[in-house]
Every structure is written in structure tokens, then in C-alpha cells.
Amino acid sequence: MAINYTEDIQIEKSKTSKIANVDFNNLAFGRVFSDHMLVCDFKNGEWQNPSIVPYQPVTLEPSAKIFHYGQSIFEGMKAYKDSDNNVFLFRPVDNFNRLNISAKRLAMPELPEACFMNGLKELIKLEKDWIPTSEGSSLYIRPFMFATGQGFHASPANAYKFIIACAPSGSYFSGKVKVLIEEKYSRSANGGVGFAKAGGNYAGQFYPTQLANNRGYQQVIWTDDNTHEYIEEAGAMNIFVRINDTLLTVPTSDRILDGITRKSILTIAEAEGIDVEVRKIKVAELIEASENGSLKELFGAGTAAVVSPISGFGFKGKDYELPELENTYGALLKKRITDIQTNKSDDPYGWRVKVC
Structure with a gap:
């Protein structure tokens, strides 16, 4: 059964925005981050409802298995604006499918499509003003998942965190x-x-x-x-x-x-x-x-x-x-x-x- 997470996403907006301090005409790749991020936790054998929160540090125990056994995967995506200020993604379902292929190979829990797609769209709507429009620029989107479950024993974790963070970026490479x-x-x-x-x-x-x-x-x-x-x-x-x-x-x-x-x-x-x-x-x-x-x-x-x-x-x-x-x-x-x-x-x- 398809689950619609859109209505269940809790949104906590940032009290202040960093956007006024960003020089959108001089953006390095992946160095400046937008105001919000999507967070979703896997606990007790299931993914919990995702939420959008202000961009912030993540706190982990030293025994979190990401530090010891490397269960970490990610995707790379972009959001674009056209001349009429409409916002688009490019082949996002392919990114979702590949994320789950990676998760399966690393013995991590696969993510529900509705959680990924609806959470992503709600985040991009909120961060629309962060999408640059100069030639070659875009809002780079980084979905990633890592093990938060604790323990020094060599086995898959029992808890994970999924995050989508965004970075307005210029061209990745300049020249040949x-x-x-x-x-x-x-x-x-x-x-x-x-x-x-x-x-x-x-x-x-x-x-x-x-x-x-x-x-x-x-x-x-x-x-x-x-x-x-x-x-x-x-x-x-x-x-x-x-x-x-x-x-x-x-x-x-x-x-x-x-x-x-x-x-x-x-x-x-x-x-x-x-x-x-x-x-x-x-x-x-x-x-x-x-x-x-x-x-x-x-x-x-x-x-x-x-x-x-x-x-x-x-x-x-x-x-x-x-x-x-x-x-x-x-x-x-x-x-x-x-x-x-x-x-x-x-x-x-x-x-x-x-x-x-």
C-alpha cells in the first residue's frame, strides 16, 4: 500500500535565514548550505515519519557503527529554476532507486519511495529561494544515510539516519x-x-x-x-x-x-x-x-x-x-x-x- 508522507511531515522553520549573507555570483561547489534539511530515522525496525528542521549538527555516540564499520551511502542531485521561476528536478526516481540498491548492498534498510520523494519535494519547495539562476549553477542536493546504531561488534546496525541537505553551488569544474x-x-x-x-x-x-x-x-x-x-x-x-x-x-x-x-x-x-x-x-x-x-x-x-x-x-x-x-x-x-x-x-x- 502506498503511504503518503506529505501530510505527516513536520516542518520546523529556521528563525533566521542565512541567505542574505550568500554571494550567489561567487559560489564554490558544496561549501554553502541552505537553511533546512530533511531528517528521518530508522528505529525499531521501521522508518519514522520524516521532518524538516533547521540545518544543524548531528549528535552521535562514539559507539555509533558509522564510525567503525562504514555503513554510509549517498546520492547526488540538483534542483533548477527556469526563466519563469519554476523549479525542477532531473530523474529523481533514478536517484531513489539507486539509493536503495546501495542500501541493500551495505545491509541497510531500504527507504520508502513516498518518504524520499515527498520529503524531497517539500524540502525543495521550502528552499526555493536558495536555487541560483546563473549559468552553470544549481541547488545541489545530497540525500545520504548512515548507521547510528551503537556497538563495537561487527554486524549491521539496528538504527539509521537519513538526511537530505542542500547547497547552492556553481560549476563543479572550470575548464578541462x-x-x-x-x-x-x-x-x-x-x-x-x-x-x-x-x-x-x-x-x-x-x-x-x-x-x-x-x-x-x-x-x-x-x-x-x-x-x-x-x-x-x-x-x-x-x-x-x-x-x-x-x-x-x-x-x-x-x-x-x-x-x-x-x-x-x-x-x-x-x-x-x-x-x-x-x-x-x-x-x-x-x-x-x-x-x-x-x-x-x-x-x-x-x-x-x-x-x-x-x-x-x-x-x-x-x-x-x-x-x-x-x-x-x-x-x-x-x-x-x-x-x-x-x-x-x-x-x-x-x-x-x-x-x-
Whole structure:
């Protein structure tokens, strides 16, 4: 039976707003937070009614299992305004479904759809004024869940907290990035949690990325855990490769996140008449294509950046530069997606969801 949580959401409004102190023309990504957040607790075997409260710290016991066994998952979403001040989300049901896929893999309780969707919409309605309208900006939305149940014994917790917090943000990346193809470290492994939005996946990336930063690269292209012969992801994003006029990306697996932006790009690329292949891509193929001039583009794709162009990559002590093109697939596909998100174009796919 469907449960409608909307009427049950208790809303405690903040007595004072921080919005007057925010420079919306100079927003870093994910550094400023809006006035409210959605909170919902899992206790006694069920999710309690969600509530919207002022943005505030969370208090936990030192024995909370999040600190010891890492049961933590999250999603990344955005809210947008159009020129008439209408507010939209982009494929929110996909985020909800993926959150529960992650929860199941980490032995965490799945969240009811009504709790997620209705709670999210009520929060966005309340925070409508926090949605920036400058080009490339949006209200970044972070739904996340973590273990609050106590105990040092290695087992799933018996209590969890779900929160949605929001951050008005500018562009995630500015300009192109230079990446290093990883030869030693792995992001994930077969049978692991690479396909889940688990916090530990990202913690494990930081050290190899720091090593790449020290060598003058901004990010890492991850390779498979077994042979390191195949490329898999670009930093925290799915990766796309253009060889001649064909757009390639690798198939999802236990190791690779089923990105919502990735799926959107594949759908739109096919609609644009672009030849698309989803298959494994060898590092050797990438090197050969760069050397013979058939490698035209590399870019990462994800919620935060949408599309992040890659200017060049390093491998075994040698750098390979990408050509400067006037009309790129990356720029075209980013525009098609952002035009749908901001209601500048029709949405033939039913991805855009109006909030208010």
C-alpha cells in the first residue's frame, strides 16, 4: 500500500535565514548550505515519519557503527529554476532507486519511495529561494544515510539516519582537466561495492588521486583491478571516449557505477545520430588512437559536472594531448542535458519533474 508522507511531515522553520549573507555570483561547489534539511530515522525496525528542521549538527555516540564499520551511502542531485521561476528536478526516481540498491548492498534498510520523494519535494519547495539562476549553477542536493546504531561488534546496525541537505553551488569544474591512468591502485573489485554510492568508495580514491596531483594531474582514470589493462572510470565520474566519430563508454558492472548522467548521455547521443558503443576499452586502444590521431575526445560524466572535458592524460611517464575541437560531442551532449534540466527545451524522455 502506498503511504503518503506529505501530510505527516513536520516542518520546523529556521528563525533566521542565512541567505542574505550568500554571494550567489561567487559560489564554490558544496561549501554553502541552505537553511533546512530533511531528517528521518530508522528505529525499531521501521522508518519514522520524516521532518524538516533547521540545518544543524548531528549528535552521535562514539559507539555509533558509522564510525567503525562504514555503513554510509549517498546520492547526488540538483534542483533548477527556469526563466519563469519554476523549479525542477532531473530523474529523481533514478536517484531513489539507486539509493536503495546501495542500501541493500551495505545491509541497510531500504527507504520508502513516498518518504524520499515527498520529503524531497517539500524540502525543495521550502528552499526555493536558495536555487541560483546563473549559468552553470544549481541547488545541489545530497540525500545520504548512515548507521547510528551503537556497538563495537561487527554486524549491521539496528538504527539509521537519513538526511537530505542542500547547497547552492556553481560549476563543479572550470575548464578541462588532465588525468593520469592508474597502473597500481584500484577503485573497486568484482563482487565488491563499486556499483554502490558508498562513502568508502570515495575515501579509497583520495590517496591515489593525491599522488596524481603531486605529479601535476587533476584526476585519475581508474583501470580494472585484475590486469589494469582496461579503463573504467574517470575520478568519481563515468568515462566517455570518442574515437573518430564513435562515442564509447564501458559497461556497468560490480565495479562501475550506473551513472544517471551516463544513461542520459547514451540516450541523447543515439537520438542525435551519434554512433555509440558500450564495451570494454583497453588502455592500449586509447594510446594507439591518440598516436594515430583518431582519439578526438575524452570526458567524464556525472551529476556534479554533467560533462567534464579531459585535455590530456598521462601513462607510464608519457603525456598524451587531446586535440582542440570547435564542435565537440561533450559540449553538445552537455547542452542537451542542461537545456532539459532548466526547461529550455522539450523533454521527450520524461526526465524533468516539476516541483513548484
